[in-house]
Amino acid sequence: MAPINFWVLDNFWAHLALFGIAIIAFVLLMVMVFIWFERRAFGPFQLRRGPNRASPWGALQPVADAIKVLLKEDIVPAVADKWVHFIAPIIGFLPVLLIFAVVPFHRGHGLLPDMNIGILYVVAISALGVVGVFMAGWASGNKYSLLGGMRVIAQMVSYEVPLVLSIISVVLVAGTLSMNGIVAAQEVPYFLLMPLGFIIFLIAAMAEINRGPFDLLEADSEIVAGFHIEYSGMKFAMFYLAEYGHALAMSAIAATLFFGGWKGPGDVYLGILWFLLKIFFIFFLLIWARVTFPRLRVDHLMGFGWKFLFPLALANVFIMAAEVIFWGGADGGVPWWVIFVNFPAAIALIYLWSRLFKFGGGRVDVTA
Amino acid sequence: MSLDVAFWILAALCVGTALAVIFAKDIFHAALFLIVCFFGVAGIYVTLNADFLAAVQVLVYIGAVSVLLIFGIMLTRDPSKGSPAGKLRLPAIVVALALMGVMIGSMITFDWQTTADTSKMVSTEEIAGLLFDENGYVMTFEIAGLMLLAAIVGAIVLVRKE
Numbered sequence: 239m240a241p242i243n244f245w246v247l248d249n250f251w252a253h254l255a256l257f258g259i260a261i262i263a264f265v266l267l268m269v270m271v272f273i274w275f276e277r278r279a280f281g282p283f284q285l286r287r288g289p290n291r292a293s294p295w296g297a298l299q300p301v302a303d304a305i306k307v308l309l310k311e312d313i314v315p316a317v318a319d320k321w322v323h324f325i326a327p328i329i330g331f332l333p334v335l336l337i338f339a340v341v342p343f344h345r346g347h348g349l350l351p352d353m354n355i356g357i358l359y360v361v362a363i364s365a366l367g368v369v370g371v372f373m374a375g376w377a378s379g380n381k382y383s384l385l386g387g388m389r390v391i392a393q394m395v396s397y398e399v400p401l402v403l404s405i406i407s408v409v410l411v412a413g414t415l416s417m418n419g420i421v422a423a424q425e426v427p428y429f430l431l432m433p434l435g436f437i438i439f440l441i442a443a444m445a446e447i448n449r450g451p452f453d454l455l456e457a458d459s460e461i462v463a464g465f466h467i468e469y470s471g472m473k474f475a476m477f478y479l480a481e482y483g484h485a486l487a488m489s490a491i492a493a494t495l496f497f498g499g500w501k502g503p504g505d506v507y508l509g510i511l512w513f514l515l516k517i518f519f520i521f522f523l524l525i526w527a528r529v530t531f532p533r534l535r536v537d538h539l540m541g542f543g544w545k546f547l548f549p550l551a552l553a554n555v556f557i558m559a560a561e562v563i564f565w566g567g568a569d570g571g572v573p574w575w576v577i578f579v580n581f582p583a584a585i586a587l588i589y590l591w592s593r594l595f596k597f598g599g600g601r602v603d604v605t606a
Numbered sequence: 607m608s609l610d611v612a613f614w615i616l617a618a619l620c621v622g623t624a625l626a627v628i629f630a631k632d633i634f635h636a637a638l639f640l641i642v643c644f645f646g647v648a649g650i651y652v653t654l655n656a657d658f659l660a661a662v663q664v665l666v667y668i669g670a671v672s673v674l675l676i677f678g679i680m681l682t683r684d685p686s687k688g689s690p691a692g693k694l695r696l697p698a699i700v701v702a703l704a705l706m707g708v709m710i711g712s713m714i715t716f717d718w719q720t721t722a723d724t725s726k727m728v729s730t731e732e733i734a735g736l737l738f739d740e741n742g743y744v745m746t747f748e749i750a751g752l753m754l755l756a757a758i759v760g761a762i763v764l765v766r767k768e
Binding site: 319322353354355358359361362363365366368369372373375376384387388391395398415 | 632634635638641657658661662664665668669670672673676677680728730
C-alpha cells in the first residue's frame with residue numbers, strides 16, 4: 239500500500255506551518271499525558287492508587303494542576319534582574335520544541351527529519367537548555383538559586399560526555415547523522431546490537447534531565463527546588479513544562495536511535511502509533527528507575543559519571559568501531575549476529591567495572 | 607536574494623550584540639549578549655551551507671565556552687557591579703583600536719581567492735575526509751587532541767589539593 243502523499247507537504251510554507259503547529263500541540267499534549275502517566279504509574283509502585291478523582295482514572299488531574307498553577311500569583315523578587323528573570327523560562331523551554339524539528343514522527347514525516355546533521359543538531363540544541371538554567375539561577379538574586387543552578391550545570395555538563403559518546407556509537411553503526419537515516423539503517427533495533435550503549439544513554443539521559451535517582455538538585459523533600467526557587471505561577475509552569483518536555487524529547491530520541499523510531503510490524507499507517515508506544519515504553523523505564531532507586535549523593539553522582547559511565551562509554555565506542563571495521567559490510571553497519579557478542583560483552587564489562595570501581599571511601603572530595 | 611536578506615539580518619544581529627557585549631554595564635548581561643552573538647555567527651554559517659560548522663559552533667561556543675565564561679562570572683565576588691574601568695582604560699582603547707585597524711586593513715588589502723563553485727550542501731563528509739583521510743590533516747588533528755588533553759591534565763594538577 240502506498241504511503242499517503244498530502245499535497246500540502248510539498249509546499250514549503252504549508253509544511254512549516256502544519257508541522258510547527260503540530261509539534262507545539264504534540265509537546266503540550268504529551269506533557270499533560272506524561273504527568274498523568276507518571277502519577278498513575280507511581281501509585282502501584284508505592285502501594286496506593288494514584289490520582290483517581292478528576293474524571294475516570296484521574297485523566298483530568300493534569301488539567302486541574304495546570305489551571306491551579308496558572309491562577310497563582312506571579313511573584314518577581316525585588317532584587318531580581320527583571321528582564322533576565324522573565325526570559326529565563328522561555329529560553330529553558332525553547333530547546334525542547336527545537337529538538338522536535340528533526341524527529342521523524344511517521345514514516346519519515348516531520349518538520350526536518352532528513353536534516354543532514356540531525357543528531358548533532360539535537361546535541362547542540364540541548365546545550366542551550368543550560369543557558370536557561372543559568373539565567374534563572376542568576377536573575378533570581380538569591381544565593382540558593384544560584385548554587386542550585388551551578389549544581390545543575392555541573393551535572394548536565396558531566397553527563398553530556400557519556401550521552402554523546404553513546405550517540406557516537408549509534409552514528410558509527412548507522413553511518414549517518416540524519417535522524418531518518420538512522421531509523422532507515424536499523425534493520426535490527428540498536429538496543430539489541432549495542433545494549434551497553436543503550437544502558438549508558440538511558441542513565442546519562444536521566445541525569446541530563448534531572449530526573450529519577452539524579453534529582454538531588456531539586457530534591458523535593460530535602461532542599462527547596464534549586465534554581466527555580468524564586469519562580470511562581472506561569473513562569474514556574476514553564477519550567478515544569480520544560481522538565482517534562484525534556485523527558486519527552488529524550489524518550490523520543492532514545493526511541494529513534496535505539497528502537498527504530500516509527501518502524502514496526504503491521505500496516506504502514508501504524509508508524510506514529512509505534513513511535514508513541516516506544517516513547518511511552520522508554521518513559522516507563524525512566525519512571526521505574528525514578529521510583530526504585532534511592533537518590534544519589536553529589537560526590538557519588540560525579541564519581542559515577544566520570545569513573546563508571548565515561549570509561550564504559552569509551553569501551554562501547556571502541557567495541558562498536560572494531561565491529562564496524564572487521565565485520566561490517568561494504569556500506570558500514572554490523573551483521574545482526576553481533577548481538578551474541580555484545581550482550582555477553584556488556585554484562586562482563588558492567589560486572590568487571592563495578593568490581594574495580596570505588597567511591598573515595600566515604601571521603602567527599604568533589605565540591606561541585 | 608532571500609539569502610542576502612538573511613545575511614544582513616544576521617550580520618546586524620552579530621554586530622549589534624557584539625557592541626552590546628562591550629558596552630553592557632552588567633558583566634552577566636554582556637555574557638548573555640555574547641551567546642546571542644555566537645548564535646548569529648552560527649546562522650551566518652547556515653547561510654553559507656556549512657551546516658556541520660554551524661552545529662559545532664552552537665555546541666562548542668554556546669554549550670561549552672559561554673557556559674565556562676558564566677561559571678567564571680558566578681564564582682567571582684560581587685559580580686553585579688560589573689567590571690568598572692580601571693586605570694588602563696585609555697591604553698586599552700588605543701590597543702583595541704590599533705588591533706581593529708590592522709585586522710580591517712589586512713582584510714581589505716588581501717587578495718582573497720574566489721571560486722565559481724557553489725558550496726556543497728552536505729559538508730560533514732567533506733570535513734571528515736579533510737581531517738581523517740590519508741592525505742588529510744590527521745597529524746594536526748591528533749596533535750590538537752593531545753594538546754587539549756595536556757591542558758586538562760594541567761588544570762587538574764593545578765587545582766588539586768595534596
